[in-house]
Amino acid sequence: MKCILEKAFVNSHRSTELINITNQIRQIVQKSGVKSGILNIFTQHVTTALTINEDDPKLEEDIARFMMNAVPEDDSYAHHHFFRKDGRMAVNAYSHIRASLLGANLTIPLQGGEMVLGGRQNLYLVELDGPQLRGLAVQIIGE
Amino acid sequence: MKCILEKAFVNSHRSTELINITNQIRQIVQKSGVKSGILNIFTQHVTTALTINEDDPKLEEDIARFMMNAVPEDDSYAHHHFFRKDGRMAVNAYSHIRASLLGANLTIPLQGGEMVLGGRQNLYLVELDGPQLRGLAVQIIGE
């Protein structure tokens, strides 16, 4: 059984946006040569998340806007008063909270060398504090 | 190490409901003969989710109702204005957003041929745009 770990990079262009990474991940799966196994995609950031949804730009906007409304910028966050690591004020507690709500990994079965996605399922990196260059760990275990 | 992929089907009967799939998944685990390994349950739809909670019908109602209130039907969604793939109006952006909040997969350890669930843990398919027939990919890797 093979155990492969690849890094994938994604550039975001807005502060909050869904970026379709389905093709990028599909290419890593195909390159791996693994036919049957498990895929785990893991974002290495605390202000991004991963999710699965339908490839409709309007829906991508709706999801981003929902997260912005559900966890508003202009609330009173303790994180904003003092940021221990850097000795400066942090200003993005809402980005962190949104990330925890959506989750940091997706685990997807592989069969016949492909992800077993439903017809409408696409994979998204959710940028919550962009624009930035983001890194994903893409792990494939199988045969 | 074995790598097994089974399909499970679930019929929903309401637009939004939690459906207990614990026994259905347990039977697939037992049939697999895998004693020690990992189970990944993956829904293949963009308007369903998977979650773990307690087997109380009242709580199932509470979770469904919370999702309906948290992401209301009668908001102004961009997805509703034009739906690229079908050339028609979509009407269920809220179902998609609820699905992203809850997540599309559950990953559970297996030991002694059983899921290592806590005493109150049950597995649920969360229907968010029913009633429909839904399909799950149930993957088991182990020995």
Add this chain to the structure above:
Amino acid sequence: MKCILEKAFVNSHRSTELINITNQIRQIVQKSGVKSGILNIFTQHVTTALTINEDDPKLEEDIARFMMNAVPEDDSYAHHHFFRKDGRMAVNAYSHIRASLLGANLTIPLQGGEMVLGGRQNLYLVELDGPQLRGLAVQIIGE
């Protein structure tokens, strides 16, 4: 390929809090001797969750407080009227709902005998109905 399952225990001290378990999990990973593989952490309770975020006590408070506000205690929950299993009133529907929103497992790649965490990523048990002693199943599959 090894398949190891360890149990980890965490004591919570408040009704709702984030408890940093990064070092505790790291020690289990190191003890396993697995260099390359997959880690799945699974909470065995229906009123706890697992999440990844930054190690800042103020942010831990913000996330806990957000969950308390998003799913308020003083709503009208069906679960509170009758609790089938124990023949008594349940009072913690909000704890269960918060748990479903955050999720019960984290799946993280391992490389070089370490979790491939980003520089700011820490692992948290989210206590949602404490204080209690909580148990986690920590599974490692790899070589």
